[in-house]
Amino acid sequence: MSRILIVEDEEEIAELEKDYLELSGFEVEIETDGDAGLKRALEEDFDLYILDLMLPGADGFEICAKIRKNNEKPILIVSAKKDDIDKIRGLGLGADDYITKPFSPSELVARVKAHISRYNRISNSQSDEHDIIEIHGLKIDKTARRVWVNDEEKQLTTKEYELLTFLAEHPNHVFSKEELFSRIWDMEMVGDIATVTVHIKRIREKIEPDKSRPQYIETIWGVGYRFKV
Numbered sequence: 001m002s003r004i005l006i007v008e009d010e011e012e013i014a015e016l017e018k019d020y021l022e023l024s025g026f027e028v029e030i031e032t033d034g035d036a037g038l039k040r041a042l043e044e045d046f047d048l049y050i051l052d053l054m055l056p057g058a059d060g061f062e063i064c065a066k067i068r069k070n071n072e073k074p075i076l077i078v079s080a081k082k083d084d085i086d087k088i089r090g091l092g093l094g095a096d097d098y099i100t101k102p103f104s105p106s107e108l109v110a111r112v113k114a115h116i117s118r119y120n121r122i123s124n125s126q127s128d129e130h131d132i133i134e135i136h137g138l139k140i141d142k143t144a145r146r147v148w149v150n151d152e153e154k155q156l157t158t159k160e161y162e163l164l165t166f167l168a169e170h171p172n173h174v175f176s177k178e179e180l181f182s183r184i185w186d187m188e189m190v191g192d193i194a195t196v197t198v199h200i201k202r203i204r205e206k207i208e209p210d211k212s213r214p215q216y217i218e219t220i221w222g223v224g225y226r227f228k229v
Helices: 011-023 034-043 060-068 084-092 105-125 158-169 177-185 194-207
Strands: 003-007 027-031 048-051 075-079 097-100 132-135 138-141 146-149 152-154 217-220 224-227
Touching (some): 003 011, 003 034, 027 034, 034 060, 048 105, 060 084, 075 084, 075 105, 097 105, 105 177, 132 158, 138 158, 158 177, 158 224
Parallel strands (some): 003 027, 048 075, 075 097
Antiparallel strands (some): 132 138, 138 146, 146 152, 217 224
16 A cells, blocks of 8 residues: 655645545555654655645755655645746756645545556666667666766756656657646646646756757747657
8 A cells, every 4th residue: 555645734635635545545644744744754654745835844845855865756746836936946856746726636636646656667667777868968777767968967856857768768759748748747637737848947957058059858839849869
């Protein structure tokens, strides 16, 4: 049974999330204080984390960043903060998804299932032999899940890595934002596809020598993105 930690100071929301997730077969723990939530996140084993941003003690951004230092398990941010800058910051710190309050509990359950399923599938598919993609100075080691540009290693979050790898595996193919959201997040039009734009921006900041003239990921205006070769 997958184990989930919810760090949420609004107890009614936390209990609602817990009820729906437990009905779907998950084991759920709740912490209403940021410091206590951070302590449990770092000391115990969970399969997914659901974080509010505005918490007493450590906030959701701090918890997300500290979890992500040594842990690749999925992180979902659920927050009333709707500004794009908060989404960009949360995703940039390593969160896999960002859900804005108010939200549908069934949507939350769908996203939790999708993220856990994808994480387990990727973890179980790794082989002993390293699978390498190399294009124009970019090197992706799919087994080790590491990325280099001109022999300099780049640190990508889980979703940044998955999005870059997917595009690199399909060079010159143009994908819409909707297609990428469905492929990488495993969801059919559930949530905010602007998440794709944020991740593309973050990837470019890390791998492109000149972000104003992308060498790897090209924007096809009105359509989507493609990996150039």
